[in-house]
Amino acid sequence: xxxxxxxxxxxxxxxxxxxxxxxxxxxxxxxxxxxxxxxxxxxxxxxxxxxxxxxxxxxxxxxxxxxxxxxxxxxxxxxxxxxxxxxxxxxxxxxxxxxxxxxxxxxxxxxxxxxxxxxxxxxxxxxxxxxxxxxxxxxxxxxxxxxxxxxxxxxxxxxxxxxxxxxxxxxxxxxxxxxxxxxxxxxxxxxxxxxxxxxxxxxxxxxxxxxxxxxxxxxxxxxxxxxxxxxxxxxxxxxxxxxxxxxxxxxxxxxxxxxxxxxxxxxxxxxxxxxxxxxxxxxxxxxxxxx
Amino acid sequence: xxxxxxxxxxxxxxxxxxxxxxxxxxxxxxxxxxxxxxxxxxxxxxxxxxxxxxxxxxxxxxxxxxxxxxxxxxxxxxxxxxxxxxxxxxxxxxxxxxxxxxxxxxxxxxxxxxxxxxxxxxxxxxxxxxxxxxxxxxxxxxxxxxxxxxxxxxxxxxxxxxxxxxxxxxxxxxxxxxxxxxxxxxxxxxxxxxxxxxxxxxxxxxxxxxxxxxxxxxxxxxxxxxxxxxxxxxxxxxxxxxxxxxxxxxxxxxxxxxxxxxxxxxxxxxxxxxxxxxxxxxxxxxxxxxxxxxxxxxxxxxxxxxxxxxxxxxxxxxxxxxxxxxxxxxxxxxxxxxxxxxxxxxxxxxxxxxxxxxxxxxxxxxxxxxxxxxxxxxxxxxxxxxxxxxxxxxxx
Numbered sequence: 001x002x003x004x005x006x007x008x009x010x011x012x013x014x015x016x017x018x019x020x021x022x023x024x025x026x027x028x029x030x031x032x033x034x035x036x037x038x039x040x041x042x043x044x045x046x047x048x049x050x051x052x053x054x055x056x057x058x059x060x061x062x063x064x065x066x067x068x069x070x071x072x073x074x075x076x077x078x079x080x081x082x083x084x085x086x087x088x089x090x091x092x093x094x095x096x097x098x099x100x101x102x103x104x105x106x107x108x109x110x111x112x113x114x115x116x117x118x119x120x121x122x123x124x125x126x127x128x129x130x131x132x133x134x135x136x137x138x139x140x141x142x143x144x145x146x147x148x149x150x151x152x153x154x155x156x157x158x159x160x161x162x163x164x165x166x167x168x169x170x171x172x173x174x175x176x177x178x179x180x181x182x183x184x185x186x187x188x189x190x191x192x193x194x195x196x197x198x199x200x201x202x203x204x205x206x207x208x209x210x211x212x213x214x215x216x217x218x219x220x221x222x223x224x225x226x227x228x229x230x231x232x233x234x235x236x237x238x239x240x241x242x243x244x245x246x247x248x249x250x251x252x253x254x255x256x257x258x259x260x261x262x263x264x265x266x267x268x269x270x271x272x273x274x275x276x277x278x279x280x281x282x283x284x285x286x287x288x289x290x291x
Numbered sequence: 292x293x294x295x296x297x298x299x300x301x302x303x304x305x306x307x308x309x310x311x312x313x314x315x316x317x318x319x320x321x322x323x324x325x326x327x328x329x330x331x332x333x334x335x336x337x338x339x340x341x342x343x344x345x346x347x348x349x350x351x352x353x354x355x356x357x358x359x360x361x362x363x364x365x366x367x368x369x370x371x372x373x374x375x376x377x378x379x380x381x382x383x384x385x386x387x388x389x390x391x392x393x394x395x396x397x398x399x400x401x402x403x404x405x406x407x408x409x410x411x412x413x414x415x416x417x418x419x420x421x422x423x424x425x426x427x428x429x430x431x432x433x434x435x436x437x438x439x440x441x442x443x444x445x446x447x448x449x450x451x452x453x454x455x456x457x458x459x460x461x462x463x464x465x466x467x468x469x470x471x472x473x474x475x476x477x478x479x480x481x482x483x484x485x486x487x488x489x490x491x492x493x494x495x496x497x498x499x500x501x502x503x504x505x506x507x508x509x510x511x512x513x514x515x516x517x518x519x520x521x522x523x524x525x526x527x528x529x530x531x532x533x534x535x536x537x538x539x540x541x542x543x544x545x546x547x548x549x550x551x552x553x554x555x556x557x558x559x560x561x562x563x564x565x566x567x568x569x570x571x572x573x574x575x576x577x578x579x580x581x582x583x584x585x586x587x588x589x590x591x592x593x594x595x596x597x598x599x600x601x602x603x604x605x606x607x608x609x610x611x612x613x614x615x616x617x618x619x620x621x622x623x624x625x626x627x628x629x630x631x632x633x634x635x636x637x638x639x640x641x642x643x644x645x646x647x648x649x650x651x652x653x654x655x656x657x658x659x660x661x662x663x664x665x666x667x668x669x670x671x672x673x674x675x676x677x678x679x680x681x682x683x684x685x686x687x
Contacts, residue, residue, distance in 0.1 A: 040648050043360050044381040044582075130523040132533070152520040240471055242662060257353060259652050260377060 027273075034266035043260065056267035066268065068243050069251040072158060076247065077226040080162050084169045084222055085215070091170060092177035093207075107178075111171035118168075122235030125164050126151065151237055154244035161232050161245050168232075169225070173218050180214035181207070216287045220280055227276050248272050312340045313589055314365035316355075319348045321369060321576070324609050332596050339589065359383040364581035366590045370418060372409035372574050372643060379412035380648035385580040385587060387416045387594075396595040405573040406615050409643045418577035419594045420615035422606065424540040425571045425641040426478065427633055428564070429547075431535040433557045443561030447482070447507060450536075450564040451516075457535050458516040465516040466536035467528070468508070470662045473644075473654050474572045475538060478563055479504045481570035481642055487657060487682070488645055494682040496657075502671050505664060512665040519666070526550040529558070538563075540574065541613055544630045560633045563640075573641035575615065607631075613638070649685050656681045 033049075034056055036042075042049035060066050091110055095103055113121065128135045129150040137147025150160045184207065192202045208215075230249040233239055239246035239254070246254075248268060256265030317325055322345030329341045344365065346354050352374065358364045359381050370378060378384065391397055399407055402420045410418035428450075430443055438456040440449070454465025468475050480487060485500035495501065511517040522528040525537065530551040548555060563569040578597060580590045596602060603614040604622055613634055614620065620638075625631050644650055656678060664674040 040377055040380045041382070043356065044362075044383045127523075131520050132523055133527070134523075149520040238471075240662065242666065242668065243659070254655075257356065258655065 030266040030269050033263055034270045036263045038263040038266070040260035042262070049263070052263070056264050057271070059264065060267055060271065065243055065246065066248075066251060069246045069248045072243075072245060073227060073229055073247045075158060076162055076165065076229050077223065079159075080166050080169070080226055081219065081222050083162075083166045084173060085218060087166065088170050088173035088218070089177050089211075091174045092181055093203075095174070095178055096181045107175075110174055113168045114171035118231040119235060121164070121168065122232065125160075126236060129160055152241050154242045157237055157241060157245045161229075161236060164232050164236070165226070165229065169222065173222070176214050176218055177211065180211045184210045212287070216283070220283050223279055223283065224276055227272065227279070310338045310340055311586055311589060312342050313367065313586055313593060315341060315343045315367045315369075315593075316346055316351075316358075316365050317343055317369040318346050318351050318371075318576075320610060321612075322346070327609060328597075328602060328605060331602075332593060335596070336589070336592065341593075362583050364583055366581060366584040366586050367593055368579050368581060369421065370577050370579050372406070372420075372577060375409050375418060375577060376412060376646045376648050376650050378579075379417045379646070383582055384417040385582050385584065387419065387580065387591075390591045391416060394591075394595060397598050401598075401617060402615050403573070403617060403638055403641070405638075405641050405643050406575060406577075409573075409575075409646060410577055412646050418579040419598060421576045421578050421597060422603075422612035423573060423575035423615045423638060423641075424542065424613055425573050425634060425637050426474065426538045426540050426563070427571065427637050428561045429529070429537055429539055429543065429558065430561060431529070431532060431554070431558050434532050434535040443559070444564055446565040451507075451510070454511065454516045454536060455514065458514070460532075463532060464518050464534050466511065467522045467525070467534040468511060468517050468538075469521060470512075470519075470665050471658045473658050473661075474574070476508055476657070476661055477644065478538075478571050479508050479566075482563065482566040482568055483507075484567045487653060488647075488686065492647065492686055494679045494686070496678045496682065497675055502675060505661070505674060506671055508661075509665045509671075513667065530554045541611065541630070541634050545611060560630055562633065562637050569637075569640055571637050571641045573638070573643045575613070652685045653682055656685070 035051060035053060036049040037052045037055075038046075038049040091106075094100055095107055100106070127133065131137055131147060131149045131152075134147070134150070136150070140147050148156050150156045188206050188210070189202055192206050197205065228249050229247040230253065233245040233247055233250055234253070237245045239250050249272070252265045252268040252272070255261045255268060315325070322343055325343050329343070333339055333341060342365075351371075355364075355368070355370075355374070355378065359378065364383060391399075397419055403423060406420040406423045410416050410420060428443055434457060435441075435443070435453060438453060440453050444450040444453045450466075456465075457463065458465035477487065480501055483500045483504045485498055485504055486495040487501075489495035512519060518534065522534055522537075525534070525539075526547060528534045529537070529547065530553060544560070547558070563571045578594050580587055580594070584590055597606075598616060600614075600616055600618045603616045603619045604624075606612055607614050607619065607625065611631070613631070614625075619625065620635050625635060644654070660669075660674050660678050660681075663669045664671065669677070
């Protein structure tokens with residue numbers, strides 16, 4: 001028994017150690033910090049932080065910008081999630097067709113955005129969306145459509161960010177769907193065809209149910225990812241104009257790293273953690289219930 | 292043979308321990324150019340090795356913050372002047388009072404007052420100015436001449452008038468401002484004799500002078516003199532005449548020469564427009580010594596070395612960074628340079644933002660209200676009310 005335990009520890013030890021140091025301890029710490037007034041004076045000397053109970057959480061409730069950030073994040077999630085799933089699935093279906101040419105080329109092109117550095121992407125997108133020199137406005141101009149100040153108009157800033165986010169997320173999710181599609185046995189389609197099901201019926205009653213595990217995985221991961229929206233608005237708009245693109249994580253970052261309200265920022269993190277946990281639990285339940 | 296190798300290695304090891312290493316963190320171009328100057332310092336101090344770590348400006352702030360929290364700071368650090376209050380408040384820097392008292396090279400009156408003030412936090416001196424910068428008006432001489440200005444606009448009325456006329460060209464604008472950058476707005480507040488927070492640390496925004504400055508700034512947006520979307524690429528926009536005027540610092544001089552040589556000779560720099568004063572914003576970098584440093588004496592020697600007029604002049608020649616030591620401005624090389632001399636003149640009337648730990652918060656309040664005001668979401672009265680209320684809460 002003893003030798004088994006030590007063997008387990010040897011194999012799991014490194015992973016457990018890294019998990020503890022880089023994930024578990026920081027989570028516990030941020031829980032602790034969220035009930036203190038940890039601020040600029042406490043960074044060098046922790047003794048300057050004081051316990052304030054749930055004050056940070058109570059303050060959050062009346063914080064207009066926090067609600068704005070919450071709204072923006074859910075706005076991005078609600079729009080981007082279905083779009084990402086639809087487009088990734090669509091491209092996966094197209095790539096799975098035996099008649100499609102240049103498959104590996106398309107696969108690569110669709111996958112590239114997700115592995116390219118967001119900073120580099122943001123620079124290019126800022127150019128594309130530039131109201132004066134941008135490709136997008138030039139293109140719209142060809143059809144006589146008036147261009148917009150995409151990133152500096154509060155109405156259009158968030159849709160622009162969402163477009164970038166979706167475009168970036170298509171690649172890896174498309175691959176997951178593609179793998180799922182290739183695992184669906186042909187005889188299911190043959191049987192459906194014999195029963196007189198058309199293409200659309202086949203998709204609805206064979207493809208979609210067979211892809212259920214992928215759909216669950218993709219939607220859970222996307223919800224978690226989109227709720228943590230940060231890099232894109234940080235790089236493109238810094239949360240502006242008029243806070244129209246500020247996300248929860250961006251607000252947390254601003255509170256922590258610009259204003260040194262680490263206690264308050266940790267409270268935001270705890271709330272976000274709670275939201276993600278709840279949503280994920282609901283998703284898992286729903287799927288279980290369906291099966 | 293083996294013994295010999297081992298003993299050589301041991302000797303090398305011993306030397307590497309006993310020879311002192313001075314560790315420095317510096318940013319951007321500065322870090323790349325510093326080694327040129329440091330050779331001289333190493334020559335003067337035999338046995339001393341200087342190690343420079345370069346931090347890109349974009350993530351220096353976080354790196355410094357982590358360094359403070361983990362008590363892992365080097366001996367000497369370059370600090371942006373606007374970061375001084377927060378980091379001084381953290382208590383991570385050495386109080387330099389005692390060193391300054393015994394120094395022959397460093398004393399307050401040798402530096403620009405606006406620059407020195409960025410080093411003082413709650414009465415104690417935590418840094419020594421290294422170089423300074425200040426914002427001035429960059430303008431296209433040819434385009435301004437077309438609307439009747441053979442010289443740069445000298446005061447608020449002329450700036451408005453010139454910009455308004457330039458904005459009448461189809462699809463072109465008069466000048467550009469960033470809506471969410473306090474450094475572009477606050478000079479106008481100062482020029483009208485107003486402040487954001489007064490000397491008693493109370494909000495100073497509720498004054499007719501501040502309101503006038505806010506209205507003046509906002510008028511450029513309301514009348515479409517300034518592109519609301521900002522400038523996509525300031526070099527192209529300046530070269531094409533899309534924005535023939537803007538306010539920025541000395542770093543842009545060589546960048547404009549490099550990026551858009553086609554407009555060389557068609558642009559110049561000029562002092563800030565005058566209202567009551569022509570005050571500008573003063574920034575730059577300071578040197579600080581970390582409290583946890585074990586080589587404070589040597590670190591101080593380095594700060595003295597960097598403050599010598601000849602070192603400061605050499606640094607000016609290398610990077611065109613503006614010397615923080617006033618004496619250097621008497622050198623003819625600085626006086627005769629058409630760009631540098633304007634900056635030198637402007638430095639006589641340039642201020643830094645208040646050195647209080649709450650400044651970052653106040654800054655973000657002013658910026659967000661300013662943005663709402665210039666985009667016409669709120670009135671001046673509402674803006675003043677919101678600023679007063681939020682700033683009071685921060686200062687309480």
